[in-house]
Amino acid sequence: MAAQALHAADPAWTDLAATHFSQLTAEWEMKMEYIVQPDGGFRFDRGDALANFARSRGMRLFGHTLVWYANEPEAFARLDERRQSFEGALRNYVTAVVGRYRGLASGWDVINEPIKDDGSGPRDSLWSRRLGQVGHFKVAFEAARAADPDAVLFTNDYHLESKPAKLASYQRLIDEVLSAGVPLTGIGCQTHLIADLPAGALTRTLKVLAGFGLPIHLSEMDVSLIHGGLFASRRDSELAQARLYGEAMEAFAALPERQQFAFTVWGLRDRDSWLTRQNAQDAPLLFDDRGQPKAAFAAVVDALRR
16 A cells, blocks of 8 residues: 555554555655755655554555656756766665665565556666666666565556557566566556456456566556546446456456565555545545545455455
């Protein structure tokens, strides 16, 4: 389950989270956009708050995310190569962040969303321009492995179940970095879904990704009711949402046990979701605004009982 540090101050949220979830993911406060300051310094206060909450409730922490194309901190962009190499600075950053949470973090999204939306290939970013497509994977993953040899190290991307070209490019990139000896040890499938996704699409995608033999993280799951226009009523879209949540858990549980890393939902209550911040009419999560379980929650529980 994804969370922000502010949620840990809400007793209703903390009780609900601790009752139903065993792993906590920082929604954004362990990303470069929060940690890296303009002068190159690091701040960890909110990441530490989430880590402390997880520790106090006996939950695992999942690290999200070390390198993301959308985060290009000023301190990296204007780095003076005469004083410190770009590669050295990235290694230092990854080492500092992963090392700080060593022993608590079960894994890390090391490279996040590396494939273009149209599936035509890897994204261009500050990181790939400076170090190369495979090169920036190699630097980040090697530094993370050295900082915490026990953490599972992931690459992670979205719309793999709805865009065949993107899934194919993702597979090619994974093949390439594994062939280069990059210590990638897990594969993330973000699972930000829309309620009208056809039945079976997500199941097929997880089977494809499982073909690499690595642990699978069904990560960042939510199901939007707003996007897509195939439903006659709100009730119909809610039923479709529940079906997708149930399918997701069934598909995840059908993986070999050694490949079942985690099933992560991207928020706890509907009002906590990034999607409802964009559109207050959406309701993408397992619990409603008041923390009451929805049909989607029941579908997940039913899938686990089968």
